[in-house]
Amino acid sequence: MEVDSVPGGNSVSSAIPSNTMSAAAAASCAPSSKLTQLSESLKLEHQFMRVPFEHYKKTIRTNHRIVEKEISSVVSSVVDVADSELSPGDAVQRLNSLVFRLQGLKRKLEEGGLAENMQAQKCRARIDHLESADAENLCEWNNTRLKRILVDYMLRMSYYDTAEKLAKDSDILDFVDIDVFHEAKKVIIALNNKDVAPALAWCSENKSRLKKSKSKFEFQLRLQEFIELVRAVKHLDAIAYARKYLSPWGGTYLKEVQRVMATLAFKGTTECPTYKVLFEAKQWDYLVEQFKQEFCKLYGMTFESLLNIFLQAGLSALKTPFCYEDDCTKEDPLSQELFRKLAMPLPFSKQHHSKLVCYITKDLMDTENPPLVLPNGHVYSTKAMEEMARKNNGVIQCPRTGDICNFSNLVKSYIS
Template sequence: MEIDPLPNGSGSVGTTIPEAAATTTAATAALKTTPSSKLSQLTESLKLEHQLLRVPFEHYKKTIRANHRAVEKEVSSVISSVADVADCNEPSKEDAVLNLTSLVSRLQGLKRKLEEGSRTENLQAQRCRARLDHLESVDAENLSEWNNVRLKRILVDYMLRMSYYDTAMKLAESSNIQDLVDIDVFQEAKKVIDALRNQEVGPALAWCVDNKSRLKKSKSKFEFQLRLQEFIELVRAENHMRAILYARRHLAPWGATHLKELQRVMATLAFRSNTGCAKYKVLFEPKQWDFLVDQFKQEFCRLYGMTLEPLLNIYLQAGLSALKTPYPYRDCHSLTAYGFIYIYLVTL
């Protein structure tokens, strides 16, 4: 998932209480066994590991919500079927057997979903635990090795953001850090990005539905922008009646908060896709899809509490800024290594 350089910082409003407590606990455990000479260095290092804990924690919460919705839907269906059977007046033996068989099948399906959901949640919980253990394992004796693992994590993060998925997976597997990187999370984003690049909004809209409450809480306009683009495509195809019906169903609810944008897009019914008016012509340009891709990347990073820019860029920028002072020159060789790695990856 290639992400263009953006302002540094997490898109999240703030760290949640469990994450803050987990980071504090890990830092405290690590620092108890650390000599005072390296206390400051470790403290600053652990402060930068917010994303390491935040991403799996958010993924874990999302998995729980998805499993809860699926089970709730299936339970409602089973209860409805039981009620229908109970309402039958003196059903025949064949009907009773058929109804009971159907109920047993539904209950077996519900059991399978519960088991699958439980396995998925356990995997997510294990990943959170593995990252906490990783943070707690740092001390003065293994600091060099721990920093080496962190460098590999940063490289995997960069590769995933730049869409080098196979390379990222191989590095993670060879370094045995699968639980410390977020390959599955970025692969989820890849499906939406690939669809948008193919000018398909379906997967992106499905993603918005799955994360509707959180997007609404952050006052995201992403779903509205997807709806606008879908409307534009109907106008481009000169399917005006469908476009009007689509606007009534999907765009009208946004009128109270985005009236000006809505009015501008609705005017395309009169100007058409071949208009020479720059104000409306831009709405039909292919770069609108690129804008949606960039917008999704930002929303995705905010949702999972990721930095908007690759971690490698952030570390490199911080290191280059520090080089302006006389203090860090003793570490310039390691910084130069970071720089060469960065330049190499950019030029791939």
């Protein structure tokens, strides 16, 4: 007897555009199982739509800041020229420089407008892709989705060239976030090279949003810069740096500031456990991981890659105590040792109901096709036993053990 467990619990629910469900409604003539599968698949596409939209909003905010800054500066310069007693020649020269500045602003706005249009088109392409999903092309749609998930995993693991090649070959560049991850690539490479400047610039670009989420990433970067000055025995520079960059954080993270200031009394080679950890190289690895988390939060991404999430969900749904028994059927993926290792830290599936599947016919055993128990204890479906008895003049042979008995010796089992 095979037991195919059905996991219980609530399905994943995330906000998605309402018009993405029109595809499922249009496919009402398709089998209900496929429609249900399609509906559940679309519920998992929150990140698919959120990331390009957040990128689009960020580009708009950046362009808006550039305009505000340049216009404010130009207006201020015009007022200064009007109030000053310059000769006509000097005034014309100052105004010409302002004209050149405005022309430069125009070029920046044109470039920004192109970037906005490209990102708006990407959002439109993703909406169209979700709307194109229906029960008829579900297999092809899921294949595209698998490639998207693989590209997402490669980008998170910093396999940028491989991810880009797969996206180009599969013609899914509009469905993946390569341009977004290239923004993170510069910061990650710099942090791995013990350089915090690009990370601080990224914090400055996203200051308002990081402040809103109460992020302490910029503070961690400042602490690390201070530690590097202490490591280089530049104590005066470290004190000046602390006054300028760490003191504003004192009201929020006083204990951390006091702890790091105490390193001025120690060398980078100290053996004191409290301060030795601050000089260890793994602090840079911690900053890389911290940046990845802040980056994902900023764009509405999951912290774990989608590949890991789907694998864990699938393995957990399949995992039952029966999977680890010696007589576990070979058709169960968790009968394989590698899958068992992957599933080891995951919880067992939460089961509200179980299905009994016939070993011979693979049909479901229920009230219409009840299970029959052989004298040796093995269970098969009524249809399978009747078919075998019809072919062998009422004789039944167990396909697992080879034991032989008459059909009349079988006992019906009841499912409660």
